[in-house]
Amino acid sequence: MQAGAELQRTLWFDDENRCLKVIDQTLLPFQCAVLTLNTLAEAADAIVSMKVRGAPLIGITAAFGVYLSLRADPDSLVSACEVLIKTRPTAVNLRWALARMQTSLQNVARPLRAQHALLLAQQLLDEDAAACSAIGDHGLTLLQDIFRRKLAKQGAGAVLNVLTHCNAGWLATGAWGTALAPIYKAKLAGLPVHVWVDETRPRNQGASLTAWELGRSHVPHTLVVDNAGGHLMQHGLVDVCLVGSDRTTAAGDVCNKIGTYLKALAAHDNQIPFYAALPLSTVDFGSVDGVREIPIEERSADEVTHVQGRDRDGVIRQVQVSAPGTAVSNYGFDVTPARLVTGIITELGVFPATPDGLRRLRSLSPEASSGVDH
Amino acid sequence: MQAGAELQRTLWFDDENRCLKVIDQTLLPFQCAVLTLNTLAEAADAIVSMKVRGAPLIGITAAFGVYLSLRADPDSLVSACEVLIKTRPTAVNLRWALARMQTSLQNVARPLRAQHALLLAQQLLDEDAAACSAIGDHGLTLLQDIFRRKLAKQGAGAVLNVLTHCNAGWLATGAWGTALAPIYKAKLAGLPVHVWVDETRPRNQGASLTAWELGRSHVPHTLVVDNAGGHLMQHGLVDVCLVGSDRTTAAGDVCNKIGTYLKALAAHDNQIPFYAALPLSTVDFGSVDGVREIPIEERSADEVTHVQGRDRDGVIRQVQVSAPGTAVSNYGFDVTPARLVTGIITELGVFPATPDGLRRLRSLSPEASSGVDH
Numbered sequence: 001m002q003a004g005a006e007l008q009r010t011l012w013f014d015d016e017n018r019c020l021k022v023i024d025q026t027l028l029p030f031q032c033a034v035l036t037l038n039t040l041a042e043a044a045d046a047i048v049s050m051k052v053r054g055a056p057l058i059g060i061t062a063a064f065g066v067y068l069s070l071r072a073d074p075d076s077l078v079s080a081c082e083v084l085i086k087t088r089p090t091a092v093n094l095r096w097a098l099a100r101m102q103t104s105l106q107n108v109a110r111p112l113r114a115q116h117a118l119l120l121a122q123q124l125l126d127e128d129a130a131a132c133s134a135i136g137d138h139g140l141t142l143l144q145d146i147f148r149r150k151l152a153k154q155g156a157g158a159v160l161n162v163l164t165h166c167n168a169g170w171l172a173t174g175a176w177g178t179a180l181a182p183i184y185k186a187k188l189a190g191l192p193v194h195v196w197v198d199e200t201r202p203r204n205q206g207a208s209l210t211a212w213e214l215g216r217s218h219v220p221h222t223l224v225v226d227n228a229g230g231h232l233m234q235h236g237l238v239d240v241c242l243v244g245s246d247r248t249t250a251a252g253d254v255c256n257k258i259g260t261y262l263k264a265l266a267a268h269d270n271q272i273p274f275y276a277a278l279p280l281s282t283v284d285f286g287s288v289d290g291v292r293e294i295p296i297e298e299r300s301a302d303e304v305t306h307v308q309g310r311d312r313d314g315v316i317r318q319v320q321v322s323a324p325g326t327a328v329s330n331y332g333f334d335v336t337p338a339r340l341v342t343g344i345i346t347e348l349g350v351f352p353a354t355p356d357g358l359r360r361l362r363s364l365s366p367e368a369s370s371g372v373d374h
Numbered sequence: 375m376q377a378g379a380e381l382q383r384t385l386w387f388d389d390e391n392r393c394l395k396v397i398d399q400t401l402l403p404f405q406c407a408v409l410t411l412n413t414l415a416e417a418a419d420a421i422v423s424m425k426v427r428g429a430p431l432i433g434i435t436a437a438f439g440v441y442l443s444l445r446a447d448p449d450s451l452v453s454a455c456e457v458l459i460k461t462r463p464t465a466v467n468l469r470w471a472l473a474r475m476q477t478s479l480q481n482v483a484r485p486l487r488a489q490h491a492l493l494l495a496q497q498l499l500d501e502d503a504a505a506c507s508a509i510g511d512h513g514l515t516l517l518q519d520i521f522r523r524k525l526a527k528q529g530a531g532a533v534l535n536v537l538t539h540c541n542a543g544w545l546a547t548g549a550w551g552t553a554l555a556p557i558y559k560a561k562l563a564g565l566p567v568h569v570w571v572d573e574t575r576p577r578n579q580g581a582s583l584t585a586w587e588l589g590r591s592h593v594p595h596t597l598v599v600d601n602a603g604g605h606l607m608q609h610g611l612v613d614v615c616l617v618g619s620d621r622t623t624a625a626g627d628v629c630n631k632i633g634t635y636l637k638a639l640a641a642h643d644n645q646i647p648f649y650a651a652l653p654l655s656t657v658d659f660g661s662v663d664g665v666r667e668i669p670i671e672e673r674s675a676d677e678v679t680h681v682q683g684r685d686r687d688g689v690i691r692q693v694q695v696s697a698p699g700t701a702v703s704n705y706g707f708d709v710t711p712a713r714l715v716t717g718i719i720t721e722l723g724v725f726p727a728t729p730d731g732l733r734r735l736r737s738l739s740p741e742a743s744s745g746v747d748h
Contacts, residue, residue: 259601
């Protein structure tokens with residue numbers, strides 16, 4: 001397989017030039033440009049402007065942002081974290097990564113902090129890549145089970161149809177992705193997998209990122225508007241839903257890109273399994289009721305009133321889709337109540353989306369003994 | 375109120391120039407251009423290319439299309455209906471209007487057919503306008519009830535929040551609209567009504583038509599992406615959902631623009647009333663199970679891969695939002711099972727979305743005695 005998913009990276013540290021490199025996701029799928037980040041401000045801006053996005057990747061970028069800040073000013077640990085925490089309010093990985101950086105670095109002598117920060121950020125990146133690979137392995141087992149049952153019913157020629165929302169692939173993580181990791185592993189394992197890709201308005205991460213990612217790894221996929229999933233599920237065209245998460249509570253409520261809840265409702269109404277795939281760093285053990293407790297980011301009206309794409313002449317431009325002056329509301333995320341979630345796929349295995357399931361997950365986590373409540 | 379909804383028309387017959395005039399809905403909200411239709415081919419093309427759209431309006435346009443054909447060729451009744459019936463497969467109003475034209479005209483002497491066809495088409499238009507006005511009145515009673523209960527709970531300052539999907543306003547009908555008629559009547563009656571407008575991908579009829587219509591009549595509204603409705607409902611920001619329909623079955627299953635089902639699921643999950651507003655001509659008494667029986671139109675991939683809007687220089691153009699070659703599926707409609715529909719608002723009153731409710735509706739319909747099964 002050309003451009004195998006296992007080799008793809010969206011962020012790396014350039015040792016030679018001592019800078020952070022990231023794919024600029026706002027130019028995909030038409031240009032795969034690599035950005036160089038040299039300063040805290042550049043790292044923060046990359047997150048705010050969504051040049052890097054995806055819950056795990058935001059956390060990793062922020063960790064490198066702390067390093068970039070410390071190497072310019074060894075006294076800037078607290079202030080750098082303050083700048084970075086404000087870039088995106090919903091993804092808990094950001095808070096988690098910054099808490100980990102701060103906890104680890106505050107006891108390090110100032111002259112050594114930058115060097116330690118770089119090692120720590122690199123470690124976060126490597127850990128996330130490993131976690132996503134493990135998520136892929138656990139998810140693969142699930143997909144194999146679902147496919148085996150379908151094969152028994154339909155016989156040869158059966159295809160495993162997965163629906164996903166937004167982008168939770170390697171573009172969003174250290175490697176592999178969360179929701180897409182099981183799909184890539186399924187493809188590598190020879191399963192005939194096909195993915196329904198929600199376009200994911202307003203920013204179209206499905207159309208511009210997920211379809212592009214899957215295309216690069218030759219995973220068969222079909223782009224649909226966000227409105228289509230219910231119809232597909234009613235007609236037996238979806239075998240399982242797999243999404244990522246920006247924050248999952250101790251009760252199993254899954255906060256993810258706006259519109260996820262609607263797909264979970266449709267899956268539930270049609271008895272289709274609905275899984276969220278996420279690393280431990282996405283779990284907010286400090287919150288329970290996702291609908292009430294998770295702050296939902298409100299983003300710019302422009303994202304709704306304008307759509308970016310490529311015109312006939314190959315120029316990337318924005319067009320306005322509503323009359324000037326139209327009032328807009330633009331919530332970035334919604335919360336899928338645990339009762340609609342079949343399970344949570346993590347690097348430690350698959351757990352029920354229940355307080356018990358999450359408790360078990362926590363008890364197995366390496367941080368359980370250290371007592372860190374992130 | 376300037377540009378009151380009660381005065382707005384999207385289609386009319388120009389007596390002086392003997393032609394049909396329609397607003398070209400593909401140029402809204404940026405240009406309100408009026409098209410002249412002189413031939414059957416022009417009428418059929420206007421429907422296919424969605425210059426006119428909306429279930430009732432398609433039927434009316436087709437009726438005038440029969441007239442345009444007959445005045446050119448008095449022998450073309452059957453062939454004209456054959457051309458027109460193929461323009462859109464899902465909307466039952468099209469079938470209904472053409473059946474009515476054919477039944478009425480086949481016994482008319484050929485030289486007189488064109489003249490009769492014009493009278494009949496004009497009658498269909500007037501009847502639809504009257505039906506929509508009555509839908510508005512019945513829907514208004516519902517909205518007043520819902521608002522009264524909200525006022526009792528929240529006190530002064532309460533606003534009635536309605537969510538709608540796609541466009542079922544006067545642009546889609548002879549006048550007033552179906553789903554929007556109760557909203558316009560509520561505004562005229564002094565109710566503090568606010569509308570959440572789903573943008574309605576892929577063709578963005580919410581963003582480009584509904585928001586524009588409501589703006590012209592000064593009805594407060596907020597544009598949201600299709601993904602947002604579930605979140606809004608979870609947070610108490612929607613009091614009632616009102617949608618139109620392209621075909622409703624004898625069991626109360628509501629076929630409407632793709633994505634309607636997802637909103638109905640969210641309304642049900644949050645105990646929010648969900649109504650479909652439609653004239654009798656939208657009911658297909660010959661079908662029961664909407665999910666199995668209603669043919670769902672599949673439309674061009676371009677509608678998903680490309681978005682039309684206005685660029686900075688004021689030029690209306692299309693931009694591509696996914697990588698070239700991306701596979702696409704584009705179903706135009708979905709079916710909301712009757713169990714998720716609180717009621718059907720028609721020109722004859724509000725009925726439960728049940729076989730009994732639809733039976734009662736049918737028994738009250740003027741066609742019940744004539745035995746027409748459309």
